[in-house]
Amino acid sequence: MTNRIIAVINQKGGTGKTTLALNLSAGLALRGSTHLVDADPQRSITQWVAMDGGNSGLPEVTRLGGNPTAVLADLARSHRYVVVDCPPTVQGETVAAIMRAAHLVLIPVLPSPIDLWASVDMAVAVKEAQRNNSNLRACLVLNQLESRNALSRDMREAVAEFDVPVLISGMQRRAAYRTAAVEGMSVYGVGKRGQQAVADIEAIIEEVLCL
Ligand SMILES: Nc1ncnc2c1ncn2[C@@H]1O[C@H](COP(=O)(O)OP(=O)(O)O)[C@@H](O)[C@H]1O
Ligand SMILES: [Mg+2]
Structure with missing residues (x-):
């Protein structure tokens, strides 16, 4: 596991x-007990989940407090x-600590090379974290x-050079991701309107669970 x-x-x-964290957690919750942790001081997840008074079928959410590594290890036990x-x-220490605890x-x-290269420090940070984890x-x-099939050739080349592999599955641009957010739901909670987005997320989950 x-x-x-x-x-x-x-x-x-x-x-x-x-968007990914919330919908991923909603899909994982259908497979087993899932907890969502809001480590962003902007509290987007906390606000999202609070929006519909707890009827959204979304997992429980906590804010990440004092010692991220210990909190996450604790949550992973339950x-x-x-x-x-x-x-x-x-x-900063928070994301480094999260990466020490994460699998x-x-x-x-x-999907633009410019955005990918703006994330190049991420690859460095991941390598650094892998030394301890x-x-x-x-x-x-x-x-x-x-x-x-919309990935440009430039993007394919940029991804191939990036030090971190790319999942075969991705999220398409879909109105459902936005409308679900506005309603305080995951794409699983908005019925037929979310069907294609659910298929994106399911493919991501299946791929991730096989890694
Ligand atoms: N695949 C998508 N299709 C349509 N809108 C999206 C998609 N992914 C994200 N969005 C929208 O883009 C904006 C930024 O996404 P968000 O998840 O808040 O990014 P981040 O948490 O990285 O800042 C949000 O308004 C979100 O609803
Ligand atoms: Mg965010």
Whole structure:
């Protein structure tokens, strides 16, 4: 049973960390007890989940307090999966501590080489974390894809040069991700409107659980 603690990280804002963390946790919750950790001082996840008064079918959420490594290890003892939404930074002790506890880092990136290279410090930070945590794996997750085959040649080349592998599955650009967020739901909670987005997330989960 690997990949129990999954941290969603990127130093850049707006790449889809919160969207991926929340929907991933909703999908994992269908498979086993799942806890969502809000490590972002902006508290997007906490606000998202608070929005509908607890009827969204979303996992329990806690804010990450004092000692991230201990808190995450503790949560992993009582839950099958723990998903951590991280602040947009790799600087500082918090994200480093999260990476020491995690089994898997997922790095959502927008499908442009410029955005990928803006995340290059991430690869360095992951390598650094792996020196203390040899179990740690990391993958890029492409977000806001325009269609299944829309990856430009430039992007393919940029990804191939990046030190972190990329998941085959990604998230397409879909209105459902936004509307679900507005309603305080995951894409699993908005019925038919979320169907295709659910398929994205399910493919990501299946891939991640086989890593
Ligand atoms: N695949 C997607 N399709 C459509 N909108 C998306 C998608 N991924 C993210 N968004 C939207 O983009 C914005 C930024 O995403 P967010 O998850 O908040 O990024 P981050 O947490 O990295 O700052 C949000 O408004 C979100 O709803
Ligand atoms: Mg966020």
